[in-house]
Amino acid sequence: MPGSRLLESERVAIERGLDAGLTQAQIAVVLGRSPATVSREVRRGGGKRSARRGVALMGRPRRYRADRAQQFALVRGRRPKPCRVVxxxxxxxxxxxxxxxxxxxxxxxxxxxxxxxxxxxxxxxxxxxxxxxxxxxxxxxxxxxxLRTGRTRRKPHGTVERRGKLKGMMPISQRPADAEDRAVHGHWEGDLILGAVGKGAIITLVERHSRFVLLAPLNTNHTATDTREQLTALISRLPLELRKSLTWDQGREMAQHAEFSIETGLPVFFCDPHSPWQRGSNENTNGLLRQYWPKGSDLRHVTQAECDAIALRLNTRPRQTLNWQTPAQALDRALLATAG
The missing domain is CATH 1.10.10 (Arc Repressor Mutant, subunit A)
Structure with a gap:
């Protein structure tokens, strides 16, 4: 059962395999487990890798024992653990x-x-x-x-991607090379988060270098015209040095991307189908925003002021990927460096 905890019978099989001279990789194949799982189990159970840290009686290296490893596992698995956050x-x-x-x-x-x-x-x-x-x-x-999920228990989740066919798309492979390594500011990723059916959407933009966020409401619908007009208004707030490129998925809301580029001077590049990682910063941000606008929300009455307030929250929180700077700090430093 890959992904589940080791059974006592599997620990016995590991002990017997080691005694028979099998390698840990061979034992992993027999058990249908990852070699890393077997290696970690042997190390925890006082096996081969423990020999360099200490020896048992008679000067002989410590040996993996299934019964001892099982007891260690039971101790590690005891719940509840004492609470430290007090x-x-x-x-x-x-x-x-x-x-x-x-x-x-x-x-x-x-x-x-x-x-x-x-x-x-x-x-x-x-x-x-x-x-x-x-x-x-x-x-x-x-x-x-x-928490951004609002859940009372931890649970994995996935994201459903929408795709469409657009005319005159520039593929992401043509995007400027300086956008790839995030070393230069002014390259953006964009998408929509949707409310319930027919109940509005929010435009989300993330600057790739700093992870700085911009948001704008689409209160009624998200047709190509509505998206272009609201997105144009949002981009118009930016200085020219922050208008280098925009990466979007192949959603039909961007059918007027050519008109948008003419109005703003910002070229639009489109991700490959079924490749959300090509705009990973935006995907991550959309997940964060679901804390404020859960799936199925009515977004028809969201104002620009509300969008700005939530963007401010995200832009003033430290991010691990920025070495615990805030996006606002990262963007300010980038702009100051180029101004100098």
């Missing part, structure tokens, strides 16, 4: 969660906020555990609503 740490974490910071952002910034107090440091996994698993502790259950 007291002053809980107060700080609560305040940052209420500001819509993610557990990962909080965990990364705590050592910077409290460099001399390791008791105030905690991993993002521990914060998630406090929110979703712990039955006791000081983090309120309703704080989970501040």
């Amino acid at each position: 007291g002053a740490l809980a107060a700080v974490v609560t305040g940052l969660l209420e500001a819509d910071w993610s557990p990962q952002q909080i965990a990364a910034m705590l050592p910077k906020l409290f460099p001399d107090d390791q008791a105030m440091w905690v991993s993002h996994e521990t914060i998630y555990q406090s929110l979703f698993v712990q039955t006791r502790g000081e983090l309120r259950r309703e704080l989970a609503a501040h």
Whole structure:
């Protein structure tokens, strides 16, 4: 059962395989497991890799034992774990969660906020555990609503892509090379997040270098004309040095991309079909925005002021990919560097 926890019978098979002289890779094939899974299990169970760290009785290397490895696994799997997010740490974490910071952002910034107090440091996994698993502790259950998913438990999710046929498209392969490595500012990725059927949409733009976000409402529908007009108004707010390219998927809302490029001077490049990773920053941002506009929302009454307020929240939160700068800081530094 790849992806599931090792069974006791599999641990017995690992022990017997090692005793028979099989390599860990060969044992992995027999079990239908990843070689990394077997290697990690042997290491945890005191096997071959432990020989260089210590030896057992009689001077002989420690040997993997299935019964001992099973006991270790049972101890590691005991629940619930003691809650670490309490007291002053809980107060700080609560305040940052209420500001819509993610557990990962909080965990990364705590050592910077409290460099001399390791008791105030905690991993993002521990914060998630406090929110979703712990039955006791000081983090309120309703704080989970501040996570971008709003869920009360962790759950994988996927994104459905819409595609369409457009005339005169420039493929992403023709996009300027300086957009690829994100070293130059002014290259954007764009898309729509949709409300319920017939209930509006939001234009989302992300600058590739800084991850700076711009948003605009499409209150009634998202025809090509409506999208072009609102997108033109949004781009017109930018200085010329931030208008180098725009990457979009092949949605029909961009059927007037040629007219848009003439009006704004911003060329549009289109992703390959079924390739959302080609505008990965925008995909990630759309996921963050679902915290504020869940799927099925009525977006017909969203104002530009509301869009600007939510964009401000995203643009003033630290990002791991920016070495924990905020998008606003990253964009300001890029503009200052070119101005100098």
